[in-house]
Amino acid sequence: MQVIPLKYGTIFKQAFGQPDVFCQFAKDILGIEFNIDKVYTEYEYPEPIGFVRSKYDLFAEDTEKRIIVEIQQVKEEDFFDRFLYYHLISMVEQVGGYQAYGFDRTVYTIVVLTSTPRDGSIKFSCAVSDMNPIDEFGDIIEVYPHRLVFLCPRKVNDKTPPLVKKWLNFIKDSLDGEMDEMDYPDTLWRKIMAAIQKQTINPALLSEIKDDAAWEEAKIRFVEEGRKEGLEDGREEGREEGLEDGREEGREMLLKQQRETVLQAREMGLDEMAIAKLTGLSAQAIKEIM
Incomplete structure (x- = not known):
């Protein structure tokens, strides 16, 4: 079954x-x-x-x-x-x-x-x-x-x-x-x-389940991988090398991850409020990316 x-x-x-x-x-x-x-x-x-x-x-x-x-x-x-x-x-x-x-x-x-x-x-x-x-x-x-x-x-x-x-x-x-x-x-x-x-399962309930699944997938893909690895790796590289360009690379990596997160989350059907909760970005920043 x-x-x-x-x-x-x-x-x-x-x-x-x-x-x-x-x-x-x-x-x-x-x-x-x-x-x-x-x-x-x-x-x-x-x-x-x-x-x-x-x-x-x-x-x-x-x-x-x-x-x-x-x-x-x-x-x-x-x-x-x-x-x-x-x-x-x-x-x-x-x-x-x-x-x-x-x-x-x-x-x-x-x-x-x-x-x-x-x-x-x-x-x-x-x-x-x-x-x-x-x-x-x-x-x-x-x-x-x-x-x-x-x-x-x-x-x-x-x-x-x-x-x-x-x-x-x-x-x-x-x-x-x-x-x-x-x-x-x-x-x-x-x-x-x-x-x-x-x-x-009726369509209304199935829609809720799909939202749950999309939310979990988004958290796994973007929060754990993007925000944690992208930002921390970039910053750590900057700290270890003592170079400003390392820090700049970390910032650029973060911005790139944020852009990808917003656009892909939008494609998955999440609304602006859900995307804001997922990324920590302001509503204005999300609108600019979209």
Whole structure:
């Protein structure tokens, strides 16, 4: 079966945003029962908390629990900090007044990393961070049940918990765009596969997925290669040789990379706002190049 890989947030949200799929995923990953009628996508709290408005890919809660699921390809170095922030915000949001501290709902945040840093710093398939203190005797004081879970489908190994492994293997299997239906006879797996089957995706959703793909390709091709290698190599050459022409070469290389980035990104269908975010250039500079 030809499928849309589950590395794209748009398709992941469509597949895992189904309440029964979401609940079973949460149960297998977290080991809890979770009862909901609706899963929200791109969810924001009504009032901003802290200095950054956070949107959650998938968000659901019952009267006792609040579960967040994020799908993320690792491109930024701050992803550990970012998801800790998301996790904490969903705790802080519950403290609505000055009379008492307290969290009515336990917060669980699951982060699915469909790529890993190139430096090899991630070697795990499943890592859990909880907030329970440990005393001087080595005993865990179980007062904070909240958990932040990181999952890496590409790092499945013989130590991966069995229930977690089946989900990670399923996600990983989708990443090349092809899946064998015979490997997934259960009804739930078939339901997810139906949601990601390439030929059944409606044109509007497919357009969003293509935008995701174009954006990821642009970041890989232009940010990592162009800005980093072109600019830093030119500047480094100038510093090492101690020559002004080396610095000038670095500046010229940067300008060339910026021009190529803008023109090729435009050909890929990105608008001026997206190009500005990609390149860091001003709107005026982009208009001059175009």
